[in-house]
Amino acid sequence: MVLLRLSFACWDYDRMKAIEDGRVRPEGIELVFLNYRVEETFFRQLRFQEFDVSELSLSSYVLTLNQENPPFIAIPVFPSRFFRHQSMFINSKAGISTPQDLKGKRVGIPEYQMTAAVWQRGIMEEEFGVPITSVQFFTGAIEPSDKPRISKVAHSYPPGVSVTAIQPGQNLSQMLADGELDAIFSATTPSTFDTRPDVVARLFPDFKKVEAEYYARTGILPIMHVVALKRSVYEANPWIAKTLTKAFAQSLDMAYEPLLQRAALRYMLPWLEDHVAETKSLMGGRERWWCDGFEENRHVLDKFLEYSYNQGLAKRRFKPEELFAPNALESFVV
CATH class of the missing domain: 3.40.190.10 (Periplasmic binding protein-like II)
Incomplete structure (x- = not known):
């Protein structure tokens, strides 16, 4: 054949x-x-x-x-x-204690059309009443070593939405730490979350609880x-x-088998069994939570x-x- x-x-x-x-x-x-x-x-x-x-x-x-x-x-x-509540970051000195406080703020995103940002903006508007027209978006590289993000598919911005490209040499991670941005919606974790914990924090510190509640209500794993x-x-x-x-x-x-194997650990996670059990519990007891x-x-x-x-x-x-x-x-x- x-x-x-x-x-x-x-x-x-x-x-x-x-x-x-x-x-x-x-x-x-x-x-x-x-x-x-x-x-x-x-x-x-x-x-x-x-x-x-x-x-x-x-x-x-x-x-x-x-x-x-x-x-x-x-x-x-x-x-x-990927649940996306966990990858929303804030400058802890920007006066943001609830998602609603993002109104009027400056939010960095690598690229307007990227899937993670679409989910994050949608969740903010639908779940927390933060319209996309109520914030200012700034697009660009997350880290100094990243290449600038250029949309690979042409698109336009809707009326009333503010999107500004950051300047060459700038990066969203440092701008957040320096207070030039109030928040970042991203797919990755900005490096300043680790290097500047005094000022860079998650919007949802207890993100697993928030995401589990979101899944329980919506059945959505984005x-x-x-x-x-x-x-x-x-x-x-x-x-x-x-x-x-x-x-x-x-x-x-076939990918589920090594997660459920107990004779020896296929992955370097000592409490893998507990993690699998917790995931099943948080996602409604489903044996196949990823489908x-x-x-x-x-x-x-x-x-x-x-x-x-x-x-x-x-x-x-x-x-x-x-x-x-x-x-x-x-x-x-x-």
């Missing part, structure tokens, strides 16, 4: 390990795993479409759907998910990234969407699409099913 050779650019997450090492092989496909960090993958794929299949920012992918001929089509596989196929490759071989979705489901299922698939995640995707549209990014209010190859929407029993 002649296999269809496809390149796949993705970070080597635990849920992707069985794909990377060959324990799971998609039927009829020779999948060449390219282990790149997310920023490199996003840049190369969104600018140059270098890979047949890749991990993509959910927000950037939705932006590509604004185009007359979208270059990608996704399958309901989500390599990265999706950050999606797996997308180059549309030209998919249209020439539509069967690959379903086949890849099935393979990724198998790989995710792919469309129906299981429809409500998460719908919320993100609401935020994307309300924040002036998506040109229309997409429906969740519009994001994916039609033949990949049904779940598999693995």
Whole structure:
């Protein structure tokens, strides 16, 4: 049998390990795993479409759907998910004791359209009554060593939203510590959180409790990234969407085994068993707290699409099913 050779650019997450090492092989496909960090993958794929299949920012992918001929089509596989309350940071001298105190403040974000910031702005507006028009956003590199963030997909800003690029040589982390910014919404932790604990703090110090309560109310573990196929490759071989979705489901299922193994610890976490038990408890007792698939995640995707549209990014209010190859929407029993 002649296999269809496809390149796949993705970070080597635990849920992707069985794909990377060959324990799971998609039927009829020779999948060449390219282990790149997310920023490199996003840049190369969104600018140059270098890979047949890749991990993509959910927000950037939705932006590509604004185009007359979208270059990608996704399958309901989500390599990265992350509660985002924990990555909101404040200058502790800026007079911010509650989220509502962010009104009128200066908030640094690496990039307006980045997925983490879309979730964070949406949560602030919906959950805490802080409209995106009530703060001033400043975009730029988090650290001095970071390259300036340039949007990889064209977009505009909605009326009434203030977005200003910081000056060359500046970085958000130092600006927060120096009081030039009042807060940072990010995906990563600014270095000044460790080097300047006297002035840089989390907006939600007890973030795990806040995030667990958020999940209990909403059932949302925010999706950050999606797996997308180059549309030209998919249209020439539509069967690959379903086949890849099935393979990724198998790989995710296999990632749970080392977490539950008790004869010896696969990871360097002495209290792993307790952490797994706590995670199950905080997430409603679910045995599989991290899941792919469309129906299981429809409500998460719908919320993100609401935020994307309300924040002036998506040109229309997409429906969740519009994001994916039609033949990949049904779940598999693995």
